[in-house]
Amino acid sequence: MNPNYIFAAAALAVFGALSSPQPASAVEGNAARGQRVFGACAACHSLEPNRNMTGPSLSGLWNRQAGHLASFKRYSPALKSSGIIWADNSLDAWLKEPQQFIPENQMTFAGIKDDQPRADLLAFLKDATQPGHAPSANVQQGDMMGMMGGGTSSLKKLEAAERVQAIRHCEDTYKVTTADGKTRDFWEQNLRFKTDSSDEGPVKGAPAILRAGMMGDRASVIFAAPDEFGKFISNGC
Numbered sequence: 425m426n427p428n429y430i431f432a433a434a435a436l437a438v439f440g441a442l443s444s445p446q447p448a449s450a451v452e453g454n455a456a457r458g459q460r461v462f463g464a465c466a467a468c469h470s471l472e473p474n475r476n477m478t479g480p481s482l483s484g485l486w487n488r489q490a491g492h493l494a495s496f497k498r499y500s501p502a503l504k505s506s507g508i509i510w511a512d513n514s515l516d517a518w519l520k521e522p523q524q525f526i527p528e529n530q531m532t533f534a535g536i537k538d539d540q541p542r543a544d545l546l547a548f549l550k551d552a553t554q555p556g557h558a559p560s561a562n563v564q565q566g567d568m569m570g571m572m573g574g575g576t577s578s579l580k581k582l583e584a585a586e587r588v589q590a591i592r593h594c595e596d597t598y599k600v601t602t603a604d605g606k607t608r609d610f611w612e613q614n615l616r617f618k619t620d621s622s623d624e625g626p627v628k629g630a631p632a633i634l635r636a637g638m639m640g641d642r643a644s645v646i647f648a649a650p651d652e653f654g655k656f657i658s659n660g661c
């Protein structure tokens with residue numbers, strides 16, 4: 425072949441690549457790298473069916489209508505009525521700039537502007553959102569949950585030291601008595617009260633206390649239902 429011709433063709437290819445920006449979908453995604461990008465999502469989204477967190481489970485995402493996972497109760501009207509069907513192109517546009525793609529949605533995430541990490545993430549999600557293909561929960565959530573002593577383990581089986589029997593509010597302090605007979609003091613702003621009504625949540629009448637954060641000075645008390653707040657928390661020193 426004529427070497428001049430080859431040079432001309434190569435030059436044309438380079439020129440073509442520079443002058444006409446490729447659509448994002450033309451960037452080749454790498455699922456292994458994409459799994460690391462998913463770390464930006466994992467605090468809010470699980471890949472297990474119907475395990476909803478701040479955001480809906482992403483299991484079974486492809487071909488699902490936006491805002492229509494029945495078990496997720498916190499969709500914004502904007503997402504629910506968008507009429508979008510999740511597919512390669514719509515997910516690419518959503519993850520690039522969520523607020524532009526569906527204005528007024530309530531996902532507090534700025535988007536991934538670079539094409540390559542977005543393509544990597546989509547390559548990972550396309551497989552991992554299929555039934556039975558999700559990597560284990562530990563991989564999904566990194567080491568954060570382990571560090572916080574929480575995680576996905578059931579609150580139905582608690583050590584005595586984790587089972588709350590009474591809480592007294594005294595000046596700026598909560599005094600938490602657990603089933604091992606010990607009472608620990610927490611500054612009132614370091615104790616959080618939560619409920620977990622899921623299958624993993626505590627048994628009625630047996631709220632759990634879990635250490636949170638890395639300093640050991642914070643904790644969460646998790647009740648089966650909000651009507652237990654009043655039963656367990658009293659005033660007095």
Ligand code: HEC
Pocket residue numbers: 462464465466467468469478479480482485489490491492493498499500502503504510519528529530531532533
């Ligand atoms: C701070 C929490 C948070 C982060 C981080 C986050 N999301 Fe979301 N996501 C949400 C919430 C909340 C919604 C529901 C928004 C609404 O209803 O407007 C949502 C909705 C979605 C939806 C639509 C699902 C459906 O059922 O229609 C997809 C897809 C999605 N997120 C993917 C991602 C991906 C991928 C990432 C990481 C790049 C990510 N999100 C990061 C909270 C988050």
